[in-house]
Amino acid sequence: MQVAYTIAEIAALVGAQRVTGADTGSITDLASLEAARPGDLSFLGNARYKAKVSASAATAILLPLDYAGEPAPGQVYLFVENPSVALARVCARIEQSLWPKLAPGIHPSAVVSPGARVDATAHVGPLCVVEEGAQIGAGSVLQASVFVGRDARIGEGCLIMPGCVIATMCLLGQRVRLQPGVVIGSDGFGYEFVAGRHERVPQVGTVVIGDDVEIGANSTLDRARFSRTVVGEGTKIDNLVQIAHNVVIGRHCILCAQVGISGSTTLEDFVILGGQSGLGGHITLGKGSKVGGGAGLAASIPAGAYVNGNPAIPYMLERRIAVLQQRLPDLFKRVEALEKK
């Protein structure tokens, strides 16, 4: 991480109630108790790893107040109410240095149309393109090499990382965070087979991204055939996810990496999709439903359902069948034996 904090700085940051051992070292990275090397800060987040503390090579360890033990020479123990909370505080501090607040303004290498409206507090980094009619809200950051198409609108406090494309007329809410390479508003995949050729069906809708949505690297979200492809407030999408045209995703959903959702499918709120799962088109997943990793689902499921497998079936049944499948060789033998009786 190439950070550098003194023990005293860490102690102050976490509000250490007691410090035991060598408090003169410096901290340049974080690591688990096992993986830690000299220079690392570690922590005992779960009492069942207590035995790993004394063997850890960490320079400093965050420990609960009731931990009994002495640091090795050159090592320091920092006693705090809640080591996990203390670690989170250190992480938050490091995060600020990873993503420092960038000064408002437009980098001279950016190509911003005179007809674009960039808020005075926004940051448009090097080599970005902002087209005619596009709007960038207060405090939003386009890190570098971001493309914002005609009449697209980006809300306030957004962070758009390098290489993202927000195509014409698409809308982002407040505090949206796009990892590098995200594509918002590519054409939906719609064709009609006419006279032996696939003729493109115009895709003239948009994509609307709600507040506090986060989208992972190189994920793609297609614009609607008409009307809107929607991602609801607070939903989090991992890397390399594909969202087809006219998909409507509710609020506070979780889509793990490499998920694919076919056209016009609806996710209600709080849906969770495991990695690499795939959904057919024109189906609805009820509130709080869950799809296992790698599952393939072609039919609607009710609120609260949990399905797995391909084709996806209720989770417990799928687990049971997976076990029975491994006993198929035995079953065939048993049937053969019965036939010989």
Add this chain to the structure above:
Amino acid sequence: MQVAYTIAEIAALVGAQRVTGADTGSITDLASLEAARPGDLSFLGNARYKAKVSASAATAILLPLDYAGEPAPGQVYLFVENPSVALARVCARIEQSLWPKLAPGIHPSAVVSPGARVDATAHVGPLCVVEEGAQIGAGSVLQASVFVGRDARIGEGCLIMPGCVIATMCLLGQRVRLQPGVVIGSDGFGYEFVAGRHERVPQVGTVVIGDDVEIGANSTLDRARFSRTVVGEGTKIDNLVQIAHNVVIGRHCILCAQVGISGSTTLEDFVILGGQSGLGGHITLGKGSKVGGGAGLAASIPAGAYVNGNPAIPYMLERRIAVLQQRLPDLFKRVEALEKK
């Protein structure tokens, strides 16, 4: 969509034979009968949704000539021969405003080698790179931040969206359309295991893309080990698709999102691959064959075949087995009962 048309403009555009109701409103978006809100244009594309017309909140509705009913106050009915055709006409008009014809010329921020040949009618947008020996054909558009490598050739009337990479010596035909982030001509994935290490096998072939091919966002097509990776005329490829080296894809195929095709596999014409399906290497898929979504195919299939599942087997058999698998718990019980007799 942030468009705005008067009712009169819509009526003229679709050639309405009769207009009933409030013809003074304006249209700012399109939506289905159910989803429509005031300001939207909707349509009755299929007679079985007739009952939804009277409940629709759309400001204007395209209806067949024989529809009987009266618009609500403030609403307008536009009667046309074929509402679907009428809607398509509106979409085509909106599409022109989404993707207006860009003026010919090279944006001053683009980096175009003096040894590149850009047709005078082509548009090279901001921050594009066009290397030595590359050619851009008449009427083609590089929207922004597109990379065209040495000696690559782009035909006439192509549309290349932001962030695409067309690597050295690759060839695109006429009217090719690449969504944002497409990579054409990355190295094939070929290694030889020598003395405990994977040594790279040079990948010195190219990629050749036929006329009227369209490729979805962030899809990747590797250059051949030698000779050509080929995508035939009229084939449509969705987002996040992977095409390995020396794959040969025929004409008018459909590859849905997240498909992966291993090296040296051949697709004949009119093949359809469902989303997330994967093909092994060195196999051939016969003309018009079809692979279900999520299927995994490791062997060649004849013309017209339709396979599903992983490993992929004929579709009807796979469907039958999927049903029987769910009855496995019962089957085990029945065998147990027989054994007890």
Add this chain to the structure above:
Amino acid sequence: MQVAYTIAEIAALVGAQRVTGADTGSITDLASLEAARPGDLSFLGNARYKAKVSASAATAILLPLDYAGEPAPGQVYLFVENPSVALARVCARIEQSLWPKLAPGIHPSAVVSPGARVDATAHVGPLCVVEEGAQIGAGSVLQASVFVGRDARIGEGCLIMPGCVIATMCLLGQRVRLQPGVVIGSDGFGYEFVAGRHERVPQVGTVVIGDDVEIGANSTLDRARFSRTVVGEGTKIDNLVQIAHNVVIGRHCILCAQVGISGSTTLEDFVILGGQSGLGGHITLGKGSKVGGGAGLAASIPAGAYVNGNPAIPYMLERRIAVLQQRLPDLFKRVEALEKK
């Protein structure tokens, strides 16, 4: 390939011991015996394809010394000790022309922070961004439109193709090769569900890429929650692969296209993952273990294991069960017959 070599150049390059036929033609491409067209160079790499030589339309064919036969009119045979080695020599020559050594220096359109350290022998191509504190090692090439974040470090002799993003503080070793669109150091996907919303867990670790690693187009590697996401020396990663936070990949592994690895999973050395396979989180794959294409693995496997299917089980068992599953319709009938007895 748009190369052009005379027969004499090829003969000299491969050290032909004998040349028979028309040695005045020129070679513009490579192809297999079957696919070759006039102008192509082909080769007999495997004796069992001997019968295809006489029917080949190649202009020149590399043949083993003991091959008996005469070239067609206008065709030339080049006899060499080992045709495969000879072809590799031709490929290596073409490769040099595909990827010529670029002159050191920083393109005037690149945006390089005064606080970055770019070695004098490195090449920073057009429209790259290199932020404060970043380092680019000797002989490394950023081809074009590459983003290198604050304090990121790129070793010596690396080749970074267009559109790659190396985020802040990430580290690349020597001779690393990134195909276009690779993202190194996107945020890990970590949230805590608090009061009905997913709160982001800060992702403050980095990504460390070992020497001689190669990564395919549009693949994504997330930074660690804290500490490091690691890819070991010599490992090769194909296109559209997803590596989650805190994954540790050993040396000389092979990850085929569209693989996904969940957080904190460990691959020991020489592991091979088939295309589209998916790994759950917090598991370990032993040295030299192998996962079949499309497989889904949620549990650790020992060194040397080979698993397949979803859920993944030992390969031989999975193959046997796949066969038995196709006999399920028959099995149900047999059990029915037994019940009727």
